[in-house]
Amino acid sequence: MTSSVISLARRALATTALALVATADASAQSAVRDPLPSWRDGPTKRAILALIRQSVRQGTPDLLPPAERVAVFDNDGTLWVEQPLYTQFAFAIDRLKEMAQRDPALAQRQPFKAAIEGDMRTVMGSGEKGLAEIVAVTHAGMSQEAFTGLVTQWLATARHPRFNRPYTQLIYQPMLEVMRLLRREGFAVWIVTGGGQEFVRAFSAATYDVALDRVVGSVGKTEFRLLPDGKSELFRLPAIDALDDGPGKPIGIGRFIGRRPAIAFGNSDGDIEMLQYTTTAPGRRLGLLVHHDDAAREFAYDRESHIGKLDRGLTMAPQAGWQVISMRNDWSRIFA
């Protein structure tokens, strides 16, 4: 009986919603007609709309049951600006500066000295080991809650050096529209980021409407600790547990989502395996790469860039059937 009450209520909702849509005014109707208003017409936009339509429309061979409607988005460079520095790295540098005020010896040791001085050549020259040291010093040694607090606080005040706006305002409007459309069509929208999972979780819900349990990212080891005051915490240790980049992305997808995505958005060579895992699966799938080719409105970089390098991916795209999104041509508007 309870379930028939629910089903009656559901039908009532559906009828009401349809009636409201039918009598909605012209602007609403045009929104229904073009769910991606910041995308210019072209093969990329059409490919996205076709994939979604084929996945959800009854009677098409590629209809996906709701549980299999999975969409994945890389974050840096795919959903928000990643130049001139990954945002998380800007956070780490600001945090290093703050820590050096309390512990001046820190500012004398490499690679911290270089990072504090903005000498990115030396920082990058310190390799994976150096970067891992910076992450360990700035991201560990505290509880998850404390770390989330630090990130939230930083995001509220930090400004992007070129656009002079909070980083969370430098997100791509066309991607928000795609995420919204996908959700409306019953897709589960996930972020699969090479960045830190807890870093992205600190703003994913407010910024992208992506709940924190739908964020897959790189994670450090944590330890469960009982505290003397009777409370408990997950304490962040200075060691990487999983790197969610390159082949780590399909592994993360398997671990968190447990299904092949129907559609995957990336922008760098670190997203190649995620796109392969998506588009080599049975059935209709779509992989897309954002190409940063708009120096006037955002940035232009690809094969030679140290950050967000897109080289192999660009070469592989035609053969693999991946769509390359030209920010300059495909997006009538960049920022939300």
Next chain:
Amino acid sequence: MTSSVISLARRALATTALALVATADASAQSAVRDPLPSWRDGPTKRAILALIRQSVRQGTPDLLPPAERVAVFDNDGTLWVEQPLYTQFAFAIDRLKEMAQRDPALAQRQPFKAAIEGDMRTVMGSGEKGLAEIVAVTHAGMSQEAFTGLVTQWLATARHPRFNRPYTQLIYQPMLEVMRLLRREGFAVWIVTGGGQEFVRAFSAATYDVALDRVVGSVGKTEFRLLPDGKSELFRLPAIDALDDGPGKPIGIGRFIGRRPAIAFGNSDGDIEMLQYTTTAPGRRLGLLVHHDDAAREFAYDRESHIGKLDRGLTMAPQAGWQVISMRNDWSRIFA
């Protein structure tokens, strides 16, 4: 405009649903009155209902926003039978027997020989190393999809030695009722199991109505592989990546869910840290332990058991404020 259409439709749904509930017949009203019909009245049942009520009712100090309504359930011994052997271990033994038919040498090596002969004393005596070897041989060396296929096939035919029913029919009806009630009140219901994540995912949706991305469990390492035929797979390697037991449970919860549960159900000492992580968090929380004290209808075991040992947990429960669920006294019905 679109969002106001949605909000109008939502209000229409709410009104309709309330009206339908108000005019529903007596049987529906009694279902509304007792959402846990397989639970006998008593402090345990009352504690569960009180926690849920306080979490969702407007105007109470412990009201949880929908995103924070998180419930976690251990699987073996909490949602289904774990005696005389963890189901996953029964699967491993059957698979060993099958493999030994193709490779008789396997049946001559320990600990495989003992497992095949049902000599559990020797198997257990082989310790963690021996158990890991059995898992490696039976659970790895194939793709995730192939493994899921094996588990699904096995579950369809295997029978529990005492009840002579498929394992997926040996699930606890009272727990299904709690899961259903929690979902109805807007809780996200997660399984947090020491068992293999992919093993449990193979039946979680059909058996518990828990989607596979809401299953947190122990995981082996996987490798992303491109295949010669142009397809790809996640290949299961013979190595543990994360053990989701004991302190691994809060770590898994942090990693997958990213929030403290409001309510946690376990049954063994392996669930202690999960309950601690839950009930030491700020606000009102509830931890519960299923006590297997019903030899007539199920099994009776606790402090001395090799499987599902509940010793420290029983001792800690009163002080920690955890509810101990007596299967014999609290559950009027055991199986679904």
